[in-house]
Every structure is written in C-alpha cells, then in structure tokens.
Amino acid sequence: MKTNVLPNRLFADHQEPVGDRVNSYFKLDTIDVILKAFTPNELSVIRPCFGKMIDMYHKPAHSSKLAHFLLTWQLKTEKRHELWFIFGDENVTGEKLEVMLRHSKNISSELKVKYAYLLIVDGLLCRKSSGMKIPKDHAEMIRDLCYFLSFPWRQHCLEMTVQCIKSRSTNQLAQPTVAVQGFIHTVQMVLLEAVPAALMTMGEENGSESEEEECVMASTLKLDKLWNLDSSGQLYPL
Incomplete structure (x- = not known):
C-alpha cells in the first residue's frame, strides 16, 4: 500500500523548543465591539465579507501557548503560501499503551487485545530503549491479527537479544551499568531451568x-x- 510521505519536520521529534506563548497584536475583543455596536440587520451588511470572522468570537478563545506549540510542530514546505503542522500522529510508546490498558473501560475487547500484543512485543520482548516508540510497521501488522501472530516473534527477540549481548565489549561489561536490548530476562530463565x-x-x-x-x-x-x-x-x- 502506497503511503504519502510528509515533508520533514522543522524540529526533530522531541527536540521542539519549550516555549510558553506567541506575542500577537490582534485582539479578538475587537469583534465584541462590532457585535455590540451593530444591530442584526446592520451585521447582515458586513456578513458576506467577514461573517466567518464575526462568528469566530463565539468559538474557543485564542491561546498563545497553543499557537507556539503549533509553530514548533511545523513541517518544512516549499510553497510560498502553504503551512503544514503535525498534530495527533505522534508515535505511541509502550508506556502509553500501558496507560491505555489501565484505563480500558471504554475500549473494545478487540482493540485491547491488539494493544496487549503490541505491548508484549515492543514493550517487553523487543524493547530497544527507554520510552521506545512502537515501530510503525508493527502497528500496521497488528491490523491483521492472523498475520501479526504468524510472525516469528520469539526468533526475532532471540536474535536481537543474543546479537546485543555478544556485541558488548569487556570494557562495557566492566562498567557499573550496561544497556542490553531485547529480553535479557531469558538468560535468567535459562539459569533457573538449568x-x-x-x-x-x-x-x-x-x-x-x-x-x-x-x-x-x-x-x-x-x-x-x-x-x-x-x-x-x-x-x-x-
């Protein structure tokens, strides 16, 4: 399936500057002045041109913090009069899946099962880092549960874990802490079995x-x- 490729982001993921607000010079209260000064019939004269602007006054108030958030989530675009912003498509982490399952009262059983499978695979067996995002290809695979379950996850996990362990040098192992990707708990399970x-x-x-x-x-x-x-x-x- 062909997917559209979005332009690059202005700031890398999780590298967005932490700002608080955008200083703007317009005041939406200006619309209130017009609403109070005009009768409904008089407003009908200017509505053909600025009706949408007038109706804006009854919508949620302008947020400088939200404006700053959107500006830092821009995509790089070439066209002169085009602006793109990212919202709502942030990759999900294992931690977020845990939160979803803890508050799964209103989630369908089918969706809970899919969340659980993804959490077991990417939050436990094949985890590569703290706060790791669920790989996009895994999220696409879970759409078809039969296909997802037919994938050799145990072999995939074993290869990842063994490769990571064998790649650690003696100097790394001599450090107070050593990072190992995959499911190193398997080594302990082997010890207890043997x-x-x-x-x-x-x-x-x-x-x-x-x-x-x-x-x-x-x-x-x-x-x-x-x-x-x-x-x-x-x-x-x-």
Whole structure:
C-alpha cells in the first residue's frame, strides 16, 4: 500500500523548543465591539465579507501557548503560501499503551487485545530503549491479527537479544551499568531451568535490587544466597 510521505519536520521529534506563548497584536475583543455596536440587520451588511470572522468570537478563545506549540510542530514546505503542522500522529510508546490498558473501560475487547500484543512485543520482548516508540510497521501488522501472530516473534527477540549481548565489549561489561536490548530476562530463565537449586534462593516478598529498579513479581531472587550457591559448587538437581 502506497503511503504519502510528509515533508520533514522543522524540529526533530522531541527536540521542539519549550516555549510558553506567541506575542500577537490582534485582539479578538475587537469583534465584541462590532457585535455590540451593530444591530442584526446592520451585521447582515458586513456578513458576506467577514461573517466567518464575526462568528469566530463565539468559538474557543485564542491561546498563545497553543499557537507556539503549533509553530514548533511545523513541517518544512516549499510553497510560498502553504503551512503544514503535525498534530495527533505522534508515535505511541509502550508506556502509553500501558496507560491505555489501565484505563480500558471504554475500549473494545478487540482493540485491547491488539494493544496487549503490541505491548508484549515492543514493550517487553523487543524493547530497544527507554520510552521506545512502537515501530510503525508493527502497528500496521497488528491490523491483521492472523498475520501479526504468524510472525516469528520469539526468533526475532532471540536474535536481537543474543546479537546485543555478544556485541558488548569487556570494557562495557566492566562498567557499573550496561544497556542490553531485547529480553535479557531469558538468560535468567535459562539459569533457573538449568540449575534447579537456584530456586531455593527465591523469596516471597516483593522487592527490588535497587531503589531504581521496579519489581512487581510474586517472588524475588535473594542474590546473596545465589552468590553463595555459585561459590559452593552444590548445583545438583533438587
């Protein structure tokens, strides 16, 4: 399917300047002066030319902040008398999908299912960065659920995760933190499957390894016990 390609943006996505207002010199109250000074019959004389302008007074008030927002969301256009603005087509992130699902009371079951599939794929299995946007091709794929579900997502996730892990240098791994794209939790799952004794290090309380790491699973690993298990060499099956 051929899609129209929009012109480039004036500012890159999420690089728009944070301004507060546009200083304009017109005053919509000018229309109020005319409305109060003219009778309906007198207004009918000027309506053929400026009727739309007169009716504007009863619409939402001018917002300088909104005007600034639109100016910074311009597209680059070549024609002299043409202005294009982007609004309402911002890419959706995994976080936004989570919000949608948390407030899904008025969302159809079919749409909730599609949101859930996208969240599992791009918010969990194939996540590349914090605040990652849902890829456009994935959003297009979800229109056809059968096609979306037939895609080898597990293989795609595995290849992404393994490739990212193997690309990390020893210097990177020696740093206090290291970024890994994909689903590195798979490595932990393999450990727990291959070394059943590691399950003995699990606790029942919710918690986290650090203040920055969120953990909402039913059980957590007690890492001090896991390190002791590793050094003990007692890795026999239960």
